[in-house]
Amino acid sequence: MLDILEIGKRAREAAKQVNIAALDVRNTAISNIARAINESRGYITEQNEIDIKNAEKGGMSPAMIDRLRLTGARLDGMVKSMGKIVMYPNPIGRAESGTTLDNGLKVIKTRAPLGVVGMIFESRPNVSVDAAALCIKSGNAVILRGGKEAIHSNLALAEVMRRALSDAGLPEDTVQMVENTSREEAEKMMKLNGYIDVLIPRGGAGLINAVLKAATVPVIETGAGNCHVYIDAGADIDMAVNIIDNAKTSRPSVCNAAETLLVHEGIAEAVLPKIKARLDKSNVELRGCPKTAALLGDCVIPATEEDYYTEYNDYILAVKVVGSLDEAIEHINKYGTKHSEAIVTRDYKNAQRFLDSIDAAAVYVNASTRFTDGEVFGLGAEIGIATQKSLVRGPMGADALTCTKYLIYGDGQVR
């Protein structure tokens, strides 16, 4: 088993080649991965079964075991995703802008690979293949560190990917999976300055906070999603019911699901009973403010301050009646995690004010928050959704795994 420092050294060596590999070589590697996954279904499923058996023995919840399972459909999804990443335009070498200075210097701003990307992720082994392909597309080497519970699946996928890389003429070490899944090794990885250029944690708030605290390498914060839907006075009631139902119940475990519903007091009486009736079909627990309770009755659990800060990732929704659009904006900017926020309204001015005043990666008018996703937004796939304030906020595809590089052509100029 390689230790993380040795893995870092190998990644740095591999980066020298993949950083300057031509687009067709990088695309061939990604196509090879798709083919190799297809051809190795038996082996991958067999290794995945070991993880699942261990998880069952360990008493893991059925929902978590489901996340762990590499079904045929999920393997199909991975293969399809590779195709989309191949089709995506070259993120490297693009000249973004350029000029010739008065002294004749030609200054061209281009995009270059980051170098070595580190990724720490939880449970879902299919995440690693998307991440690796996006890194290859953008000319980076990648060090993947998944959870202990998925180690057999992850190692199998890495083995398949490494062979595919080698067949395309790229170093196998372009993609490495950390086999030692101990906490100590993960903490060493977070401090691997000089070997890892950017570290991306992907998982729950616990993982992300642990990385932010311990890491000394630059981190791109991703994913925590305490998202809101605000129903403005005069909103289309059917639309409002559909949107909050979809945002809450279509997939409660993901980061773009809604956690709190805000309702203008002018429409609360008309809309809240209908929302309750709809959410009851999915057994959604409501935690509401006193006005919500007054309108909906005893079924509403009183919401605490803590509730408004919580990303439930479950069939639970906090509900608050607000006196104005301003109060809604204030609430969202205070309690939200700057991920995805939606207003349902018929009022043009209120829609614009919401778009302008909400501080989040994605702000929606009259649509569900569930659309915030790299594939939906046309990036092919995503390595995560950045919520930190930076030039790459939002879904991160291959373009987000690059850095600026100025090329300057001179003829002897001095300053």
Added chain:
Amino acid sequence: MLDILEIGKRAREAAKQVNIAALDVRNTAISNIARAINESRGYITEQNEIDIKNAEKGGMSPAMIDRLRLTGARLDGMVKSMGKIVMYPNPIGRAESGTTLDNGLKVIKTRAPLGVVGMIFESRPNVSVDAAALCIKSGNAVILRGGKEAIHSNLALAEVMRRALSDAGLPEDTVQMVENTSREEAEKMMKLNGYIDVLIPRGGAGLINAVLKAATVPVIETGAGNCHVYIDAGADIDMAVNIIDNAKTSRPSVCNAAETLLVHEGIAEAVLPKIKARLDKSNVELRGCPKTAALLGDCVIPATEEDYYTEYNDYILAVKVVGSLDEAIEHINKYGTKHSEAIVTRDYKNAQRFLDSIDAAAVYVNASTRFTDGEVFGLGAEIGIATQKSLVRGPMGADALTCTKYLIYGDGQVR
């Protein structure tokens, strides 16, 4: 004296207004600052004199005192810089890309302010005015924390800027200067999550490393510049001498000055004596490899491994004779800080290989490294030069102080 938490709260409040202020209001504030500095020259110079007297009493070196001094020319420079920042295009609200999805959702990728920027800087008080103006231009509030030695100058400048902001109808707290310059207060500032969105240290390696270590808010690493000039076999010898002389001696204290000269062995005998003759005029100390010493004699101090890692910021140059372009690239990528790197060559292929293989914010062919600068590159001014691998690497102007914000216009779409 306000404590840093109170300063953070006030910045957050001010941000609510400046984040959504119209371009003309932001530009008016910057123009007001220019006028106010012009009109307050007497007061600013008087406060600056106090700092200088204290520095002289404290035995500060003449070079450092020079950095501290706000001369008439420097005040002129600040005023001129404001004009350039006003002329720069609006960094906020620009639609970078956009599309209509199959379901009719309109997804527009735009640029929004970061929110609150923190800046910790050393000695030169004029830096604070450029930084504040770039933050205002990009719709951000800013918390400035300068050094103890410049506190009177910094507070005077802040006072003038705050009045100018207020005259433009923006909150004074858009720009705040931390009065408590203790180390403890600075460390609290580095952990002011929720109040500071991005922290930018600007100064020497000591400051930057201290911030990287202690900060829990996102940091943009800036500035450390261990830059190289490589002279290829067959280079134009006069050009090579001019470029290394300029890169080393035109302003040795800045981050884009060269620290190490690499020379191809095929040209070393022809070029090194001429370089030595030229650098002797500025009394540059040479620390060389054995081959350099063999060619130039006893005046060369033997270079250690440590020398190749060092940003001297002084009239000292490390010199190494290399056997090939590849060796030069390897050396630069190992010892460099990914700031600015130059090759002097007549060979087209070698120029391209150098541009492709060097991992740095700015890579030059046949020009001095000294050009890496926000104003030179057309950004009006700069808040620092990012050397960290991220989308904002290189000189950071107003555009670098923004983040992505997706606006999504729907009509009831659910997923």
